[in-house]
Amino acid sequence: MKRYIAERAHRFGFHSDGKPRGWLRRLLINRQKRRLRSVGRLIALDAEGSVRPAFAPWLATQAVLIGQRLPGREETRYAARIRAVAASGRLGAVRSVGIVSTPHTRFVAGTIATALAGTRLACRLYDAPPEAEHDLYIVLCPQMFDRLPPLERTILFQMEQVRASQWVTPAYLSTLAAGLAVLDYSLDNIAALIEHGLPLKQLYHVPIEPPAMPATPPPPGGQTIDVLFYGASNDRRRRYFEALRSHVELRVVTEVFGDDLYRLLRSAKVVVNVHYYEGALLETTRLSEALSFGARVVSEQGVDQADQGAFEDRVDFVPTGDIDAFVARTLAVLAQENRPDKAEPPRPVAETVRGSRFGVLRALHGVGALTLDELDAASAGIALPSDRVVLAFPEHIARFRFAETNRLAGAAVFPCLRHIDGWKGCAESYKFIARRALGAGTTRLTVYEDDAAFAPGTADRLAAVERYLDGLGGAWDVFSGLLSDLRPDFAVSHVEERDGERFIHVDTVIGAVFAIYNASALGLLAAFEFEGEDPARHTIDRYLERRGLRCITTAVPVAGHAAALDSTLWPATNERLETMIEASLRRLEAKAAAFKRAAAPGTADTFG
Incomplete structure (x- = not known):
């Protein structure tokens, strides 16, 4: 009987295509002012301004007419899901965190672990999703793993270049959407993910920035590698390599990670960063990792260069695509490093609220895993x-x-x-x-x-x-x-x-x-x-x-x-x-x- 009454009431107010009947539209909207009436807001929107389900098919197309910023369906669903998680008390009870990363991103995993060190959250790093049970997981580059931890307990760190990467498929986006939250190092990526339909409320900017100071001194034998590049190779990068090899001893390594890579970085005088893609974002992970071992870095500028102020005084940048300028800058930096009176290593830089550590803590507070008091205590030095x-x-x-x-x-x-x-x-x-x-x-x-x-x-x-x-x-x-x-x-x-x-x-x-x-x-x-x-x-x-x-x-x-x-x-x-x-x-x-x-x-x- 209740269902019959509900169906009759809906037919009284709405056409079969979901559009309100004329009398209801006149009640909802002041056409002269092109705005929802006060009574219309009470009827069509809930207390938080979200569109009530009965009005969603029609009202979502009327945002300009009524002057309202209306949450999309994905945003509304995500908000409801997170409120349910918060009501369960599960996030407030988190004690253990499993951080899962590929070897390529172990530096970022270490940055996250360092951020958590000042909190009640005990973390452990893994190279693959563990069998061990944790209260919360943070997975870097989730597309690289055949299986993932339960997504309702997993924060996903998205590290692809969304507008260019072949990994950004509908299946990958669906995985991100199912996560507890999505972290991203790039504002341009976040804009692209929103364009792909991910709700803004799910997305957190966590910049990858250079460390406050080099983590380790050079090896006892000194820096024996003049110029180092590490990472995948393609035709674009090889054009830079050929030009550099005409003037300097360049060492190119691929698929080298962990301690083997860190030994090379300690031994390198100059690390060069060349984009894999045309129109690429700045590879802030590689830059930060190299700087953390005391190397000088020469890099092409990224399309998001305006967002990378933290690197301006730490990296020698060259306009994108200018191979001659890149070679010239690399030679100049190498000459500086070979001088007996070369400049001292950069002094420690104070951490800021725009840095990686605060970004991680801010995201964990945002999802409810840290209270405000815990965030305050964990970031006390910033x-x-x-x-x-x-x-x-x-x-x-x-x-x-x-x-x-x-x-x-x-x-x-x-x-x-x-x-x-x-x-x-x-x-x-x-x-x-x-x-x-x-x-x-x-x-x-x-x-x-x-x-x-x-x-x-x-x-x-x-x-x-x-x-x-x-x-x-x-x-x-x-x-x-x-x-x-x-x-x-x-x-x-x-x-x-x-x-x-x-x-x-x-x-x-x-x-x-x-x-x-x-x-x-x-x-x-x-x-x-x-x-x-x-x-x-x-x-x-x-x-x-x-x-x-x-x-x-x-x-x-x-x-x-x-x-x-x-x-x-x-x-x-x-x-x-x-x-x-x-x-x-x-x-x-x-x-x-x-x-x-x-x-x-x-x-x-x-x-x-």
Whole structure:
């Protein structure tokens, strides 16, 4: 009977092709505004903004019409699968990790093991999927193995060049999709995997970067190999080899791994890196491995060179395809290495939040295998990159590129922490950086998000803001560059003109697109705890809103949202959020004007 009623109800609302009948479409959509009505959102979307199954066949084709960023079917399914795993408590109970790698990728496996050394997770390395039982597995290059551990307990590290490799087949992509999570060293690969249909929520960027310092000194007999290449050979590479052999003694080795390879790397003065493919990504594993043994490296540039800043000062790069320039650079570097007074090895480089170790820990936290406290403890030696931090998701490629291109002077990117519920990952990111800032003795921290847009002249305006804050003697908590959703009952306590800016003091803060946090506010962020599961009430900015903070803003916002970008937290474009922001700014302007009218000359300020 229940099934009969459900079928009749569905036929009443939908045609046989899944399209809602006219009366339901009129109820759902405001055609003039080309948006879902409020009631339409309640009917067609669930509390997290995902499309309800009954509406998915039709609504998925209407994203542009209704101004919504709608999760795809794969993303929705993956989110449901991970929530079920989290609810089981299995990941929080992980104690043992099996790391499976081919001989080619043992260096990366070692990097992962080093990252785990500071956690409660005991790991063991394998050259093939083990018979031994582990709570969690990390498998590098899964396509190389005939069998894999249970995929529901396996994180897969994808190391192929997705746009070029013959290994990237439908079967391989299906294997990746079945994994607990997918790690990738390349942002370009992540973009390609999303194009192939993998859900963004499943993907984690884990860069392979050079070590802080060479791992071992040269052998007792010194470096006896002038120039070394290791890896597979093809016609493209052989053209480089022939040109190099006309000038230097080149040693080419293939299918050499482990200790045998490491002996060669210790003995090599120069290691050369030549692409296997035209238009290749940078082979960061080979570069990092060679650098870890103290070799100088000459390499072709990769198509993703803009993402490889960590190598710029450690590797001699040559334009791709220019064999003559490659030979010339190799000869010059070899001559430097043969000089009696050759340069000292590079000094240790501090680890950063953009490095491999933090990338591994961030992914394990994102899937739920590490708590925030455990992530904090395991990465204790990694400092914030600056007292101006840009919160950005590397996996959200468009937003990440925008953040990199539009960084303010002195600002550095912090890769946001991840959670299957985006608003929780956002909150934990703020808590993490506040803890790290306070631990370093920072008393003022600027944080802005990756879709913050700045008008020309922002640097001068921020200098005026900093001067104003300096003059307050610490009697403030937060400066907000954009109060995006002020509640109607907020109060203005002071309005002041200074350096061409109108500074407005209010009793609340909402929105986090751009803010400067005093030590008092950093303390509140560091103490944040989730008080519930309602994203309308329990986000980090709603938490601050309820604390009655002494907030200062400017009549003209310092920052705005980049309208062309989608929100990473909510199922709406930034363009749609502008309506909410405009209403908030009108409330601010009206209350500031009312305060000025009510403040007679000589009236004492209420801001303290």
